[in-house]
Amino acid sequence: MRATKFFAILLLLPAIAIPAQTVLSWTSPAKLHHVIGQEKGDLKITGEGIEFRSLKGRTVSWNYLEVQTFLLSPQTLVIETYQNRKHHLPGMQRFRFDLDQAVSAKIAAELARKIQRPSQNEVPDPESQGVVILAHHRTPTGGTNGSLRFSDGGIEYVTDVRGDSRSWRWADLQTLSDPDPFHLLVFGYRDTFTFDLKATLSQALFYRLVDAIDAHNASEPGQGSSR
Numbered sequence: 738m739r740a741t742k743f744f745a746i747l748l749l750l751p752a753i754a755i756p757a758q759t760v761l762s763w764t765s766p767a768k769l770h771h772v773i774g775q776e777k778g779d780l781k782i783t784g785e786g787i788e789f790r791s792l793k794g795r796t797v798s799w800n801y802l803e804v805q806t807f808l809l810s811p812q813t814l815v816i817e818t819y820q821n822r823k824h825h826l827p828g829m830q831r832f833r834f835d836l837d838q839a840v841s842a843k844i845a846a847e848l849a850r851k852i853q854r855p856s857q858n859e860v861p862d863p864e865s866q867g868v869v870i871l872a873h874h875r876t877p878t879g880g881t882n883g884s885l886r887f888s889d890g891g892i893e894y895v896t897d898v899r900g901d902s903r904s905w906r907w908a909d910l911q912t913l914s915d916p917d918p919f920h921l922l923v924f925g926y927r928d929t930f931t932f933d934l935k936a937t938l939s940q941a942l943f944y945r946l947v948d949a950i951d952a953h954n955a956s957e958p959g960q961g962s963s964r
Contacts, residue, residue: 744769752904759845760784760919761782761784761847761848761851762782762783762784763781763782763840763841763844764777764779764780764781764782764838765780765836765837765838765840766779766780766835766836766837766838767779767780767789767814767834767835767836768834768835769789769832769833769834770792770832770833770834770835770930772934775835776791776792776793777792778790778791778792780814780834780836782844782848784851785800785801786798786799786800786801786803786804787799787816789832789834797802797832799816799818801851801852801853803818803819804817804818804821804852804854805817805818805819805829805854805869806852806855806856806857806927807848807852807857807858808856808857808859808927809840809845809848809856809857809858809859809860809942810899810900811836811839811840812836812837812838812839812862813833813834813835813836813860814833814834814836814840815831815832815834816831816832817829817830817831817832818830818832832889841860842860842862842904843865845860845904846858846904848863848889849904849909850906851907853908854908855908855909855927856909856927857903857904857909857928858903858904858905858909859901859902860902860904860940861886861893861894861902861904862893862904862905863895864887865886865888865893867886867887867888867889868886868888868942869884869885869886869887870885870887870935870936870938871883871884871885871886871934871935871936872885872894872921872932872934872935873932873933873935874894874896874901874930874931874932875931875932875933876901880933880950881898881901882896883898883901883902884896885932885934890906891904891905891906891907891909891910892905892910892923892946893905894930894932896918903925903930905921905923905925907949907950907953907954908953909925909926909927910923910924910925910926911924911925911926911950912924912947912950913943913946913947915938915940916943917945918934918938918939918940919933919934919937919938920932920933920934921934921943
């Protein structure tokens, strides 16, 4: 019943071309950060997982079930695993890689699909199709200007300011709030954005988006309705 409602919601949105899945195979020279210093090598992202081959000869790898979440910008990848930190330090092990090659939007989207769990993806697709509203993202230092894009796959914020773009899949979103037609709050599992909208967001579109998030959550094992 919930799945039927979800697909009915998407049919109400403007016609959107659904991109074909990308074969995941991408490699870049990279630097792995340590507490002291860096280690050079090659980072490889494939359909099976993530692998780092050091120039020193060692190789470390993770299949996607071992990756709890990630933070991705065009030239930085941070992954958090389910492994405890060493020396009894609190928290999980995190690995940060600086990448020589920029990650494309298609590779970023496929990586998010593989890991499945909520993540923070700063590589939206500027050519994605859907409903577009120009917007201002409020930040502690003032804010950035860009465009919000609502499509069948989720919500994207595209801006020229480095580090402030986002791509949220339905799986990355908890809920939305619209205090009035010219403001939108996006509550993700990994971040929260407040937008000043330069055109009104219709109530009809807002409720379609909220229902899409709700439908996705209800379709996941152990997830209940958010409304």
